[in-house]
Structures are given as C-alpha cells and as structure tokens.
Amino acid sequence: MLYYFFTYIDQQFNFPGAGVFQYISFRAGAAAVLSLLITITFGEKLIGFLRKKQVGEDIRDLGLDGQLQKKGTPTMGGLIILGGILIPTLLFAKLDNVYILLLTLTTIGLGLIGFLDDYIKVFKKNKEGLAGRFKIVGQVTIGLIVGLTLYFNEGVVIGEKVTTERAIEASLTVPADQAPTMKHVRSTKTTVPFVKNNELDYSRILPFVDEHYTWIVYCLVVVLIVTAVSNGANITDGIDGLAAGTCAIIGLTLAIFAYLSGRVDFSAYLNIMYIPNLGELVIFCTAFVGACLGFLWYNAFPAQVFMGDTGSLSLGGIIAVVALAVRKELMIPLLCGILLVENLSVIMQVSYFKYTRSKYGEGRRIFLMSPLHHHYQKKNIHEAKIVTRFWIVGILLAILTLATLKLR
Numbered sequence: 001m002l003y004y005f006f007t008y009i010d011q012q013f014n015f016p017g018a019g020v021f022q023y024i025s026f027r028a029g030a031a032a033v034l035s036l037l038i039t040i041t042f043g044e045k046l047i048g049f050l051r052k053k054q055v056g057e058d059i060r061d062l063g064l065d066g067q068l069q070k071k072g073t074p075t076m077g078g079l080i081i082l083g084g085i086l087i088p089t090l091l092f093a094k095l096d097n098v099y100i101l102l103l104t105l106t107t108i109g110l111g112l113i114g115f116l117d118d119y120i121k122v123f124k125k126n127k128e129g130l131a132g133r134f135k136i137v138g139q140v141t142i143g144l145i146v147g148l149t150l151y152f153n154e155g156v157v158i159g160e161k162v163t164t165e166r167a168i169e170a171s172l173t174v175p176a177d178q179a180p181t182m183k184h185v186r187s188t189k190t191t192v193p194f195v196k197n198n199e200l201d202y203s204r205i206l207p208f209v210d211e212h213y214t215w216i217v218y219c220l221v222v223v224l225i226v227t228a229v230s231n232g233a234n235i236t237d238g239i240d241g242l243a244a245g246t247c248a249i250i251g252l253t254l255a256i257f258a259y260l261s262g263r264v265d266f267s268a269y270l271n272i273m274y275i276p277n278l279g280e281l282v283i284f285c286t287a288f289v290g291a292c293l294g295f296l297w298y299n300a301f302p303a304q305v306f307m308g309d310t311g312s313l314s315l316g317g318i319i320a321v322v323a324l325a326v327r328k329e330l331m332i333p334l335l336c337g338i339l340l341v342e343n344l345s346v347i348m349q350v351s352y353f354k355y356t357r358s359k360y361g362e363g364r365r366i367f368l369m370s371p372l373h374h375h376y377q378k379k380n381i382h383e384a385k386i387v388t389r390f391w392i393v394g395i396l397l398a399i400l401t402l403a404t405l406k407l408r
Contacts (some may be wrong), residue, residue: 002091003027021092024259024279031088032286039084039294043077047298047305050074055122064369064377073303076118077295078311081244082111084291085318089284097280098155099325103318106142110230110317113138114309129309139227139317146321147222151215157184158327159264159274182264184276188218190327191273193334193404199273200330225329226320232339233316235346235371239383240303241296242373246338246394247315248292253335253398254322255285260405261326270405273327281325288318301384335401338394345372 003021010018020026051074085107093100117130150156159182188202202221203214237243260266262279295311298304307315319336323329333340349370357363368378376386 001095003094024262024282027092028255028259028282028286031092031283032290034088034091035084035287035290036294038087039080039291040297042083043080043294043298043305046080047074047077050076050305064374070303073306075122075306075308076115076310077299077305078111078114078118078307078309078314080298080305081291081295081307081311082107082314084294085284085287088287088290092287093283094280097277098149098153099278099281100284102146102149102325103281103284103321106146106226106317106321107314109142109145110139110313111310114234114311114313117313118308118310135313136227139230139313140223142317143223143226144219146226146324147219148215150222150324151188151218154186155277156186157276158187158189159183159267159276160185160187182274188214189273190330193331193401194407196408198408221329222324225324225332226317228343229320229323229332229336229339230313230316232336232343233319234309234312236339236342236373237307237312238371239373239377239387240301241299241384242387242390243307243312243315244292244296244299245387245391247319248289248296249391249394249398250319250335250339251285251288251292251322253401254319254326254328255282255289256402257326257328258282258285258322272405275325275327278326281322285322288315301387331401331404334397334404337397338390342371342373345370345375 006015006018006021009015010021054072055074055076086104089100089104095101113130113135117135120126121129161182189199190202192198192200202218203211206217209217233243233247236246258278258281260270261273261275262277262282264274267274292315295305295307299307316339319339320329320332323332323335328335345367348366352366353363367375369375373383373386373390377383
C-alpha cells in the first residue's frame, strides 16, 4: 500500500524522498525492520492475552529433562509470525505481483490449517488435534493451487536470450540499439545444483508423457514439496528456538536467490536463470526473516511462547513455495537439510519399529527417540546446545547452497 501511495505522490508532486520506494532493497530492509518491531512489540501483548485465556501447551511426559516445566506455556504464537509477515508485505510490496499473491495465499491457507489444529488441541482438549487426513487434504489443496498458478499464470515467466538470428531479424524493423536481446517465456525449467548446464525441464522428465500433460507431473512435484517441507518444519518445532532460527537462516538464503534471479545484470553475471518480477519476493522473504527473529525473541530458551502448528506449517509451506518460485526446489534437500533430517528420522524410526515388530515380535529403534533433536536430548545434551549446533549446521548448509552459484 505504501508503495502505491509514495509512487503516486512522487509522480504527481515530485515529493522529495518518495522515489526511494521504487528500490527493492529499501523496501526489503524496511519490511524486515517493521516485521521485527511488530513481532517484538505485539508479541508480548499476545503472549499476555494467551496466558489470560489459558491457551497453554499440554505437555506429554516423554522422559526428557526439563520437559514438564514447559507445561502451560502459551501456544498458538504462530499468530505473531503471521502478522509479522503479512503486515509489512501488504505495506511495502506490489500487491498485484503474482508471487506476492501466491505467498500471501499460502501463508493464510496453511496458517488456518495450523490454527484449526491448535484450536482443537487447546480449546477442545483433544490431544490429537485436527485429523491427519484433513491436514493432508489442506496441504495438498494449497500445493495444487501453487502448482497450477506457477504453471498456467501468464505472469510466471523466465528470461531467455534471443538468438543472434532473431536479434538481427528484429533489428531490421527497429533501431539497432533497441533490438531485443531477451524474451520472456513461460517455462517449466528449474535449476539443478552442481552441474554445468544446470537447467532441467519438467516436460522432459518423463519422455513417454505428452507435453500437454506436463502440468500433471509438475503439480505432483509441487504438492510433494509443499507437503514435505511444511511437515518437516512442523516436526522440527520440538524444542525452544529450533524451528524459528532454522527457518530464518533458510529464508535469508532464499531472499538472496530471489534478489539475484530477479535482476538481469546479476543473473547474467552469475549465469543463472533470470526470472522477471521475482524481485518483489525479496520483500516477502525479509519480512519472513524478521518475523522469525522477532518470534525468537520470546521463543528462545526458556520459551515464553510456542508457535504451534499455526506457525510451523506456515513457515514450511512458505519456504517450499519460495523455493519453487525462484526455481531452486532441487536445492531443498541441501538448504533445508535440518528439516529433511528431522523428517527422515521420524520416518526411519517408525518404519524400522514396525518392520522389526513384524519380523521379531518386538519393535526396535534406530534412535533413542525421534525426531532427531529428542535423540540428543535423551543423550543428556542440553536443548540450548542442541539448538545452537543445529543452527550452525543450518548456516553451513546455507553457505554451501549459495556456493552452488559458482560450484558447477
């Protein structure tokens, strides 16, 4: 909203300083600062409100050190995160941008699913929360909307260099200095890390599938990614500060990718895919990082509030959709390594337990407890140290992911 207001007064009245809102870097920085201020300022008030309403977490006794002391800690704090993301985005971003609209829908949609789950747990006193099938249906629905939009929307394009022949042909009808060197095309290409010709086209993944049905393949991939990453963030949200800090690291990395891919000059220099109109995502990403850090102000050990599914499902879904928008979804296993390992630890533990129970009559375990962070808690490592070490690993993974810009 502020973008449109200051653009108008700059054009109509040449108001001093109003033109600064044309710069993505300024708006991204402003969004990050405002997001941080919103979450810190209003977070305390929301925590007080939740305590007053006795919206506390009902902790199951898993035999973990210090676990029962957290009983009654306010949950549904993800509302702080959602406000910290959406308000700066609405103020500083271009609201007609397809990527902004898509991320806003994802944030609200997954936030509502998580809110319903938390509401049932807290107010209906049902520890199971929202039935798993309804959660999956909601995530799949969001994934389908994202996939169909990214595939069919006219505003989702990439920049491709015009061949020499086409440039010469164009220069016959327009002045030579105005001859096009790049065209915007709809494409299903994505980035493959660590290889020289680092582009993969979904239309060529299954050669026996007709091109007219490529959208089905693409949507299936999108649904899988959105569901997996949102559940990964949900599982990671198990000890104080782990999910918020990890997602902030990932969000900052994706903001860098969005900024580089959204500029013709930087994308050309780095020889990466140029994606028009993507720069607006930087504003959303910095608001995302600011909201995570602001929430961490209260969620760091010992936590004053938990984000609940309201926050964790949204954070994971946002990460997935941004990665898809910047066409870096194949880097998710590397960049989101913490979320992936947490997810896999649960899958491995449950699968191995069921297998050994059917084979030997007694279930056996790979880890002392899953998800993985609980395994280390069982080894009597303090949760603050576990979180810090996971953050360090997350930073190293982020650096390695950024290095893929040159390591091919």
